[in-house]
Amino acid sequence: MKFSFFHLMPYPYLPDDFDERYDSTALTYPNANFSPALGASLYARYLDELEYADQLGFDGVAVNEHHQSAYGLMPSPNLMAAALTRRTSRARIMVLGNAIGIRGNPLRVAEEIAMLDLMSGGRVDSGFVRGIGWEYFGHSINPTKSRSRFNEAHDLILKAWTSPEMFSWYGENYEYRYVNLWPRPLQQPHPPIYIPGAGSTETMKFCAERRYTYMSVYAPTRIVRRWFDGYRDAAADLGYEPDPERIAFSVPVYVAETDEKAHAEAQPAVEWLYRKGLKQTAEMVTPPGYMSPGSLRGVLSSGMRPLGGFSYEDLLAQGQAVVGSPASVADRLGKLYADLGGFGQLIGLFAIGPLSHEQVMRSAELFATEVMPVLRPLGVMRDKATA
Amino acid sequence: MANVVPAEEFAELTGGRVHLLRGGTGEPVLFLHAAGGAGEWHPFHGLLAARGFEVIAPDHPGFGKSDDFPSVEAIDDLVFHYLDVLDALGLRRPHVVGASFGGWIAAELAVYAPHRIGSLTLLSAAGLRLPEHPVTDLFLLPPDKLVATLFHNPPPPAPATGAAPDLDAIIAAYREATSLARFSWVPFLNDPKLERRLARITAPALVAAPSDDRLIPVEHAKRYAERIPDATYTEVPECGHAMYFERPAEFAALVADFLSSHPLVMAESGAGL
Numbered sequence: 001m002k003f004s005f006f007h008l009m010p011y012p013y014l015p016d017d018f019d020e021r022y023d024s025t026a027l028t029y030p031n032a033n034f035s036p037a038l039g040a041s042l043y044a045r046y047l048d049e050l051e052y053a054d055q056l057g058f059d060g061v062a063v064n065e066h067h068q069s070a071y072g073l074m075p076s077p078n079l080m081a082a083a084l085t086r087r088t089s090r091a092r093i094m095v096l097g098n099a100i101g102i103r104g105n106p107l108r109v110a111e112e113i114a115m116l117d118l119m120s121g122g123r124v125d126s127g128f129v130r131g132i133g134w135e136y137f138g139h140s141i142n143p144t145k146s147r148s149r150f151n152e153a154h155d156l157i158l159k160a161w162t163s164p165e166m167f168s169w170y171g172e173n174y175e176y177r178y179v180n181l182w183p184r185p186l187q188q189p190h191p192p193i194y195i196p197g198a199g200s201t202e203t204m205k206f207c208a209e210r211r212y213t214y215m216s217v218y219a220p221t222r223i224v225r226r227w228f229d230g231y232r233d234a235a236a237d238l239g240y241e242p243d244p245e246r247i248a249f250s251v252p253v254y255v256a257e258t259d260e261k262a263h264a265e266a267q268p269a270v271e272w273l274y275r276k277g278l279k280q281t282a283e284m285v286t287p288p289g290y291m292s293p294g295s296l297r298g299v300l301s302s303g304m305r306p307l308g309g310f311s312y313e314d315l316l317a318q319g320q321a322v323v324g325s326p327a328s329v330a331d332r333l334g335k336l337y338a339d340l341g342g343f344g345q346l347i348g349l350f351a352i353g354p355l356s357h358e359q360v361m362r363s364a365e366l367f368a369t370e371v372m373p374v375l376r377p378l379g380v381m382r383d384k385a386t387a
Numbered sequence: 388m389a390n391v392v393p394a395e396e397f398a399e400l401t402g403g404r405v406h407l408l409r410g411g412t413g414e415p416v417l418f419l420h421a422a423g424g425a426g427e428w429h430p431f432h433g434l435l436a437a438r439g440f441e442v443i444a445p446d447h448p449g450f451g452k453s454d455d456f457p458s459v460e461a462i463d464d465l466v467f468h469y470l471d472v473l474d475a476l477g478l479r480r481p482h483v484v485g486a487s488f489g490g491w492i493a494a495e496l497a498v499y500a501p502h503r504i505g506s507l508t509l510l511s512a513a514g515l516r517l518p519e520h521p522v523t524d525l526f527l528l529p530p531d532k533l534v535a536t537l538f539h540n541p542p543p544p545a546p547a548t549g550a551a552p553d554l555d556a557i558i559a560a561y562r563e564a565t566s567l568a569r570f571s572w573v574p575f576l577n578d579p580k581l582e583r584r585l586a587r588i589t590a591p592a593l594v595a596a597p598s599d600d601r602l603i604p605v606e607h608a609k610r611y612a613e614r615i616p617d618a619t620y621t622e623v624p625e626c627g628h629a630m631y632f633e634r635p636a637e638f639a640a641l642v643a644d645f646l647s648s649h650p651l652v653m654a655e656s657g658a659g660l
Contacts, residue, residue, distance in 0.1 A: 028527075137527060142572040144565055283527050288564035288572075296561055300554055 001379040002245060002345045003372055004060030004094055005053030005364060009046045009080075011070035012354035013038060014276055024280040026069035027134040033070070042073065045357050047083055049350070052361055054088035056368035060125065062094035062347060067102075067131075068138040071277045078112040085120040093120050096194055096215065096347070097127020102141045106153035106174065110160040110181060117185040124187070127194035127215075128154055134284040144289025147202075149173050161190040194248065197227050199302070200295055201234075208234035208242065215248035215347060218274075221319035221339050223302065224249065228340055244344030244379040249336070252321045253348040254355070255366040259324045265359055266323040267312045272353030274315060275308045321352075326370035333371070337378050344379035391436040393428045398445070398475045403454030405472055407445035411436025414505075414651050415481040417473070418444040419489030422525070422567050424632075426451030431631035434639030440482070440646060445472055447489070449566025461570060462514075462578050465492050466499045473503055482646050483590075484508040486630060487603065488567065491576065494611065497592075498584045505651040507592040508642055509611055510630055511603050516577040520604040524575070526568065539599040539627040576603075585614035592618040593645040597626035597633070619645070 011034065014025070022029050050061040063080045066072035074080055077095045084093050093116065098109045117124040130150045136143040152171045159167065159179070166180040185191055194213040197203045204227070207214040214231040216224045228247055235242040252270060256262035286296065315321045319336050322329055337343065348367070351360045393410035408428050418432065425446040436442045448456035448468060459468050469492060473481070482505050485493030490512025497504045513522065523536055535541050571577075592615045596608035605622065612620035623630070623637050631638040 136572075137524075140573045140575075142568060144569040144572065281527075281529060283529060286561075287526060288561065288568035291561075293558050293562055297554065297558055300552075300557065 001375045002059040004062045004347050005058045006062040006347045006349050007046055007050055007351050008072040009074050010277055010353055011073050025071045025277055027138050049360050050084055051087045053364055054091040056364055058091055060092035060094045062096050064096045065099045067135045081116050092125050093123050094125040095127055097129045099129050099131035100153035101130035101146045101150040102135050102139045106156050110157040114183050114185040117187055117191050118183055122186040124191045125194055126191040129196055133287045133290050136287050143287040146290055161185055199227055204230040204234045208238055213246045213248050216250050218320050225340050243381045244342050247343040248345035248347050249343040250347040252352045253350055254323045255326055255329050255363045259328050262324045269352040269355045270321045271312055277353055279308055326366050330371045330374040333375055391433045400471050400475055402456045402458060405445050406452035407443060409443050411441050413439035413441050415478055416440045416442045417481045417483045418442055419485035419492050421487035421489055431635040431639050435643055438643035450563050462495055466495050469496050480505045482506045484642060486510040488513050497588045501587055501589040504590040506649045507590045509594045511596045511600055511608055511628055513576040513603055514578055514581050515607050515610055516579045517606055520606040522576050523602045536601045537627055537629040538633055539625050582614055588615050591649045594618050595621045595641055597630050598622050598624045600628045602628040
């Protein structure tokens with residue numbers, strides 16, 4: 001099992017009347033509520049946390065991209081990754097990912113990831129995401145083109161990284177007469193690729209065909225199980241069994257010395273994440289065309305409910321947060337491993353909403369020293385384990 | 388007189404089938420529906436037909452029972468699509484009436500092909516870019532706020548039945564919203580070049596707006612009336628953007644009076660090319 005420390009870089013200082021006054025932390029939440037002074041100290045703090053995770057022995061430190069939102073303060077994950085290249089030494093630097101569905105110029109992403117790969121000595125993992133619904137409003141990108149833009153940007157970036165010669169590109173969304181990437185990435189043929197899945201069978205097949213890492217987004221265990229099985233089935237259809245490391249389970253994690261302390265501290269943070277951080281209207285989640293009619297039908301009939309409607313206890317029971325003493329967390333993750341049919345990577349969200357810096361550092365330390373060793377043997381390819 | 392029963396037809400084009408409703412006899416009127424209203428023969432249509440017009444109301448690509456026409460991606464494609472529809476229906480130079488999103492298509496059609504338009508009626512048409520009078524972002528409005536935005540006197544909410552939501556209806560509505568977004572997400576319900584092209588329109592035009600339009604501010608209609616060479620401007624009082632859904636009789640009378648006073652040159656209106 002490999003473990004990464006994932007950061008959303010939330011802006012936790014919401015006003016007391018947030019619930020009544022605002023539909024969301026994103027898109028329409030006024031930026032008058034952002035304090036630049038607090039923002040500056042948050043960035044310093046959050047980078048310290050990611051750097052500490054590297055020192056603690058996490059296999060990866062992970063950042064992602066969100067726009068116009070207090071949920072996550074990283075419009076440019078590549079900037080954060082650049083900062084991490086100089087202050088970490090062992091961990092993979094995981095950009096999970098660049099929102100290539102909403103980028104105007106995907107060639108820029110190919111260039112920046114190549115730079116990061118060189119700067120980090122080949123430690124970069126490159127995630128690609130479509131960008132979530134509200135970002136299609138925020139960046140004025142037509143959501144009906146989301147899938148097409150994502151697919152084309154992916155194909156272009158891969159070709160730009162790997163083509164030994166200059167080429168031209170004429171696509172539905174992009175046209176380039178000269179693609180001639182300088183610099184090229186260090187890892188060959190290119191940095192490993194991560195793609196998040198949320199139920200789309202097209203995405204499962206896309207990842208299985210290319211042996212990309214398929215990562216879950218926050219959802220109840222029974223639903224994530226269906227996604228992971230879908231990826232495994234897609235691989236089986238192609239005639240292979242996926243390396244467990246290609247399946248990554250994402251979950252918020254909080255560890256304290258005792259169960260009582262852990263729950264007392266984590267409950268407000270987990271509730272913040274799901275009720276405030278992720279608060280958004282149906283219109284923001286699924287702008288028109290963002291989903292295909294078939295996918296929408298699948299989601300509506302799967303009985304998925306808005307995340308904000310669940311109690312803390314529900315979220316724990318459904319595997320949407322893992323909280324407790326080191327022994328309880330190891331035990332719970334072991335059970336989730338079994339319930340999900342196995343996975344080889346755990347992408348843990350340790351800095352949950354309004355947790356303090358000290359709480360996050362202590363939780364990460366307890367996880368690294370007491371939980372990781374217990375889980376380490378899980379999720380390893382059989383022939384690797386015996387090799 | 389108002390209960391003109393329409394016939395349902397499909398026109399076969401190269402890229403797919405266009406569903407349309409047709410009712411009444413008289414001069415042909417091509418009616419282009421708004422973001423809502425596809426496939427609906429509303430009392431407005433019946434009243435208009437009863438005044439002696441043949442009302443032809445197609446569903447836009449990706450709306451109602453029309454096919455998706457995936458290659459129709461933007462407003463210019465819609466113009467060519469409707470030129471194909473006119474040809475397929477043998478309409479050489481009909482009256483063209485468009486509401487809201489359909490009004491935008493009508494205005495563009497009149498700009499691209501002035502010789503194909505007998506008269507032009509724009510009912511609170513979208514299409515202009517007036518940054519100082521922005522169009523409300525209907526894509527972000529939840530259903531209850533959308534109703535409150537569309538009507539001057541919003542109807543009371545339907546009583547909760549407790550029945551499970553109709554999945555097919557939700558999917559159909561999402562399909563239509565997706566089609567609208569395909570054509571108009573960005574630029575948002577406008578064509579930056581349209582305003583300066585309106586001088587090309589040769590047909591007599593009626594530009595009508597509801598007095599209390601919370602979706603497309605009335606300044607848009609006023610600008611249309613200023614820029615179209617032969618335009619008449621009218622406002623319907625105590626009415627919201629829903630227009631003929633809120634005041635069907637007023638809108639039917641307004642449109643019928645205008646069309647009656649601008650008869651088509653029959654040799655050109657065409658039953659048959």
